[in-house]
Each structure stands twice: as C-alpha cells, then as structure tokens.
Amino acid sequence: MRDVQLRYFYTIANEGSIRKAAEKLNVAASALSRRIIQLEEDLGIPLFERHARGLNLTDGGRLYYSHARQTLLNEEWVVGEIEAIKDLRRGQIRLHCVEGVIGSILTDAVAEFRAGSPEVKIFINRAGSTGVVKAVAADEVELGLALDPPLHRDVMTLEEVPAPLYAVHSPSFDFPHASPELAELADFPLAIPPDSSYGLRDLIDRAARLRADIQLHAPLHCDSIFGLTGFALSGQGVSILPKCSFINELRDGRLLAKPLQDPPLRDANLTLMARRHRILPPVTRRFCDILAKHLRQAPS
Template sequence: MLHGIALRYFVEVARTGSLAAASDNLHVAVSAISRQISKLEHDVGAPLFERMPRGMVLTEAGELLAEHARRTLLEADAVLGEISAGEARGGKLVRIACTEGFTRSLLPAALAHHREAAPNARYALRSGTPAQVEHWVAVGEADIGIAFSSGSTSALNIVYSAQVPVCALLEPRHPLAAHSSLTLAELQGYPVALLERGTTVRQLFDLACSMRGIRIEPVLSSNNSAALHMFAVLAGAVTLGSAIALKGVRSRASLVSRPIDEPVLNQRMLQVTTMRERRLPAVVKGLLATIVEMVAEG
C-alpha cells in the first residue's frame, strides 16, 4: 500500500534529485526519507531511482510512479481544501507560471481582478521559457501555465488555445501607428528593438525577413520585454510581441499593436494549461476562468 508520507518524500527526492536536498526542504532526517524510499521500492517491486554519484535519477518505473504521486498529492490537497473553511474563503496559494511577456500587464491585471472575488487568495507568479512553463505545470510546481507553444504534451490539459500572431508594438504617436497593418519593408525605416535570438518571436521574425530578402538589425536586443517596451515608448522604436500581452493595466507609457502582413508571423499558439487529469481547487478554477476570459476577449 502506498502511503501519503512516503509519496511526499518520494516526490521531493524526485524534484530535487537528492536525499540531502529533500531532507533540508522537508525538515526530515535523511535516514527517514531513505527508509520510506526503500519501502516504496519494496512495495512496487522495482527500483525507483538510480543512485548516481551526483544525485538520484528516476528510473522508468520511478517516472511512472512520480506522475501518479504528484497528481494524487495535489488531488488530496484539493479535497482537503474544499472541506476546510479556508478554501471556502478562497484562502489558498495559487501558483502561476508564464513566459516573461505576460508578467508585464495581463497577469497582474488578472490577479487583481480575481482578488476582488477571492480577497483571501494568495499568488506565486514566476516566468520562464515555454519549456520551463510546461515542465512546472506537468510536475505540479505550478497550478496554471500560460505560454506560447508550437506543440502539446500528454502531461498537460490544454484549457484554452488560440493562434496569436506576432505583431508590431509601438507608441500611439509613432508614424506607423496610423497604418492598419505593416510590412517588413516599412519597419526598415525605423529603429527596431527585438528579443534575443532563440526566442519564438525572434525566430519567426528572422525567418520572415530571410524569406523576403530583408535585413533588419535591432538597435536594442534583450531578454526582457518590459525593457523593449519602454525603449519603444521613449525612443520611437518598434518592438514585437502580441496584442494579448498589452491587455490589462494601462499607463502613459502604453503601446498599441499593429499586425504585420507576413503569414510566417501567424505561426504561434497560445496555450493556457493545467496538469492532465488533476482535480483543481475552487480558487484555482476561479483564477483560471478569469485568465481565459481576459485572453479570449476581443
């Protein structure tokens, strides 16, 4: 029989890759964790970890059990939360993972809006690459994920998906802001600020330019979209992103989006995800509905 305490120890060792790290995080002796892992391996009849010089690595059997254990523990937490008075008041931490652009205005606005209905809710928001967001949601380190993705994984439940083109983002008084749509040739006449190479936006933009035989060198490149947005406002530059990323809080330093007439720049999918087959606490469902509504509205 698989006991909850053993599963919690097992999941933490799987997450950290180390008995010592799991011991520090759980405030439990290494020997106690090791005994529980050994008991689990005896119960399932197979080794769950390979004991390597630099840590513990899940075996194939361990991967299968880890997927089950994460979902089981999260579901147990959700059920207990529904029973408790704290859950009824929305007093639960919700963990959101996203790509960096959504931290600028969309998600802060969604959290503020959700908190009006759930004033006792608490939030943990962190950003990363699309692959990191997918991993955090798949292993239960995040309750909700929002990222641009070109594919899907069996470990995720795709709650909402939509094609979101790469657009030009510019200050409302910029000369090109009067156009209903833009071409790459028109962008050549103005300074351009771009995300670093390796990002989806940059890859699609460079591909579109290559197909047209156009060369556009950015005057500023960065891995931080907020810096690019502010530079576009202050320097009259054009940057790239999505109209969705601009939704939410507005300020004097705002930008507008204009589509670029390039089919290649339409090849981006936005996905809002949760762990597959996971029972979600009510407070997570509420925030999920708020995020989807904000993303989906025209």
C-alpha cells in the same frame, strides 16, 4: 501531506539527490535516507540506483513514481474540493506566464479574483512560452499563459484568443509604414527577445524564414517586455509586441502601433493551458474562468 513518506520519495525522485531533496523539504538528509531505505525494505525492491552523481529510478522506482505522482495529485484535488466547501476562502494557485500579460490582463484578473477570495495565495512566475509549456507539462504549475506556445502532448488548451503583433514606436521616431510587413522593418533598429524559447521571438523567426532575404537589424536583444517597450518609448527604434504588452502606453499616446501583415505575426494567439487530464481544484477553476474572461475582453 498525509503520506509523508510518499512525498519524500517523490521529491527525491524529482531532485535526483537526497541532499537536494532534504534542502527542499527542510528535513535532515540522514532522516530522509532512512525513510527511503525503510520504504525499499517494505516494498522488497530497490527504488533507486545510487551512483556518484546522484540517484536514478529503477524500473520499480519508475512504477512507484507514477503511483506517487497520481496519489499526490488526487490529494491536491481532494483538498481543493474541501476548500470549495469553505467558500474558497483558502488554497493556492500556481501559474507560469509570459511577461507581457502581467501588467494588464493578469493584473486585472487577479484583482477580480481576490475580491471574492482574498486569502487564496497566488504564485506567478514569468517565463518564455517554451518554459511555460514545460512547467505545465511537468505539473510544476496548475495553469500556463503563453504567446503561440509549442504543442505538447501532455498540455491542453483552456482558452485561446487572438494576439496579433505590432510594430511599436514612439511618436518621435520616424516610421512611415502604416501596416508593414517584417521585410519593411529591416532598415530600422529593432528590439527583440534573445532566442526562440520566447514565443515572441519564435514568431519573428518564423516570419523571417518565410522570406529568406530578410536581414533584420536588432541592436537590442532583451528578455524583458519592459526593456523591449522601453526601447520604443525612448525613440531608439521599433519593438515587435502584442497589444497587451503596451496597452497603457498606447492609450496615453506615448507609443504608436502599426499592425504587421506577415501571417505568423498577424495570426498569433495567447493561450491559457493546463496539464491534460488534470483535475483542477475548484479555487483554480474559478480563477481560470475569470482569467479566460479577461483574455476574451482584452483588446487585440
């Protein structure tokens, strides 16, 4: 960053601790402390309230934080524009997404993007839908991809495509229903995510609440799509998944999929999102366009 002092302040404010910020920035804590003291002297006001558990922003500190955040975002945009002049040969893209899209939609989008921009670094982290939204809203990432994510005033939708859920099981597992409702899964062992921070589990819970008499039997609670898919592949029972999570297993006949009829499950969507009012750098916009195309083309 051109303005090192601004970056130092911003990191300390986010971490709430000079020690943690020093570790993140790989700078000596004493040097970091001197920089902040000098900044406070230059501005003529304290930016932090210091206490035993760390640092809190003062009123003036919160105002300066808004300035720092916007300045750093503007610089990121300018650097992105410069990279565009260089034919998008360098840069970085940060994305949080639900795990189910990694092995299919996202992998294909990354392959197409890297064919034209092989030197761009792409950082992908998996999270539940709630975690994806929080990361986008907090400017931790440029893009997020989630299953029926919760609404957030600071997050906007860039692309949204249908992603209905299916009852998924092995051909060896006896499951007679061709197009079941969630209530018809109650007598079968299920694999589901552990809590509603995962968009998949939130949809299941919403559908169950519409039918208060449903008592699901879920011997496996797992936060990994691979675990949920594996449960079905092994013939232990039924998993509830969007098609993008098991498309390869479906194509080669190792899994069967029965569409679910409950409205929350039938009407689910995959949503590509970014922070509202954020100007995405050109290299990110190019990747976003490619990812949106693959979302539209994905079987649902």
